[in-house]
Amino acid sequence: METPFTPREEAIRKYLGDIASIGKNGTGGVTRLAFSPEERQVHTYARNLMNDRGYNIRTDAFGNLIASKDSDQQGRKVMLGTHLDSVIRGGNYDGVVGFVVAIEAVDAAEKERSLPYGIDIVIFRAEESTRFNRGCLGSSAAFGFLSRDDAQKLEDNEHQTLEDAINNSGGDSSKLGNAWLTTNEYMYYFETHIEQATVLETEGISVGIVTSIRAAERMCLHGPYSLQTAAKIVLDVEKIGEKYAKTGDLVATVGKISSKDGNNKLIAGADSINTIPGTVTFTINCLADITKKDITKKYDTIATRRGVTYKYISNSQNFATVSVSGAAGHSGGTPMGKVYRKDALTAASEMILAIPSDLIPASKNIILYVDVRSNDVAYRSRAMGEIIEKAKQYPPLISHLIENSQPIKQLDEKLRTYLRDSAKELGICTIDLPSGAAHDAMKAALYGIPTAMLFVPSRKGLSHCPDEYTPTNHIADAIKVLAHTLCNLRG
Ligand SMILES: [Zn+2]
Missing domain, CATH: 3.30.70.360 (Alpha-Beta Plaits)
Incomplete structure (x- = not known):
């Protein structure tokens, strides 16, 4: 019997496989650096996939991809954020899981009921610090934490500045310094990520609810x-x-x-x-x-x-x-x-x-x-x-x-309760745990949008390497929890 929110494991595997082929290395894993042709290619893949699902798509002044679904009812939106760039010889799960969970959870939730708020899936550019020695650049830009001066100073090994990278790929660095994804528009932010540590695997739990970001x-x-x-x-x-x-x-x-x-x-x-x-x-x-x-x-x-x-x-x-x-x-x-x-x-x-x-x-x-x-x-x-x-x-x-750097002492209490209760109703065990690594969610929370994060296990805690792995059934559990939460959310 189909339980509510039965995730399509075959689709999950297909998306993971498709994305793993973009920027694929001969020796395993992928390289999709910030503003590289590979990052552009993976954004095109995501754009097409979301286009087929009826999202309206735009890119912002930094090159972040924003896919929107409006609600029939007036009101603010829920943002689901992630990234699809990688480190050099990175893995197939970091960032990618957040994308797959976002699109599948929205689909599953919409099958259940019509959502009383709009949805924006945002794929932030340049989350990894590999190219410009600073991470979370796309989210920093969108929430107003990156100035034009910063973009002129940050440069890669070939001395290309971040400003040039932004402008050469169709962005507009003159807009930097002011937030354009604003609290007026968004009531909540969610992000799903691989844990990058061994707590979930050691405890045998498929979904972690992040308490804070170190x-x-x-x-x-x-x-x-x-x-x-x-x-x-x-x-x-x-x-x-x-x-x-x-x-x-x-x-x-x-x-x-x-x-x-x-x-x-x-x-x-x-x-x-x-x-x-x-x-x-x-x-x-x-x-x-x-x-x-x-x-x-x-x-x-x-x-x-x-x-x-x-x-x-x-x-x-x-x-x-x-x-x-x-x-x-x-x-x-x-x-x-x-x-x-x-x-x-x-x-x-x-x-x-x-x-x-x-x-x-x-x-x-x-x-x-x-x-x-x-x-x-x-x-x-x-x-x-x-x-x-x-x-x-x-x-x-x-x-x-x-x-x-500035940590996040506490992610939104109310959203964590929503996630925990939704998981409980589905019979999925969760555990509270802090995030040790930085994420785009940090910038949303710093900006003042109520923010929550879900973690799925990383085999042996491995990340930023070709051996990254998360079993599909754990990703499916995260989709169920997020879908059920989206259905339960009130403004
Ligand atoms: Zn990541």
Whole structure:
């Protein structure tokens, strides 16, 4: 028997497959950078699909695609936002799921009843920061958070400015600075996205209701640090992160370590500021009186406790290489604690400190990049303050701020209740969870439109890579929940 809102799984798979073929890489995954021919092509695909479904379509001054369905009744609209651009060698689900859920949920809801409000599906351009080193550009423009001056300053690796990219693809940069998607027009904003972390998968739940959106404060710490000092700071960051996570919303990660004296072989693999290191390699000197057996006994204990594996490779010379494998993850999306984090760098740090210091090759110029995220600015700066205070034990400490973005403390309570109640009526289990990554929804919420987000699971928490995957039945559950919510919504 067909239950209400039975999603068309075949259609879901077809759309995902069609979109995966646009900007497809030989080695798997897709590349559809902001304002590239591939992004244009995927917008054309979406435009045609929505045209066939009776939407009126326009593009705004930034090049965002807006597909509208008016209601017979007067009143404001509901916006369903998403993006279809990708990182380099990205996956087939990030952004795309939001589009498929939006069009299918509106269809399913309309089959159930005629909606008493208009619908705008908005596909924001340039959500990924890959090309212009700043994310959520299309939504920032639409909600008035991007000035023309910003667009003139932001440029890609080929020194093309964002302003030129906008104007060359038919947009109008002179309109930047004022919001054109306004609160007068929209009563609610919804966005569905892959989780980019492992909470839903670990809990075995298909739909997450996002409570808040974290944003990062990023700091670069350096001094005349040896590898041991760096290891101590890495473990302090973890400890402080775990402490704050117990009493509030916070994650803290050292994702990147580099060595100023160019000796990156001392420790390799931690090279992305927003990623929990999945594999880290370091070298140790082997002195005659220390046997491999003594070291590996200690390392076995650390590896077991932290849920990582390691390889100890003796070299013919007087050193060995230790390669620690955990699991890479989104540093914003992955909760603290060893259930979720298999951080190869924190494990390696313990290993470095577990053996006599003369076994570690000398280095004196290590730089650490600390990423602390929370949905609460004050809480986040307290934690960062404590990290810096702790690092002052190793003087002289040089620190400088890399980023300081505005989080969303709470997504709309009323909409979250609508989503939770709708799921309950359908017999679909949900869980509340924060978003660790930034999304276009953040800009809608900052602008003042009541905003909600749904998450679907990401296999192994993977995102921004060809291995991204979300099972179709979970996407179908999100469609059901959103469709039922659209039917239940009141103004
Ligand atoms: Zn995305």
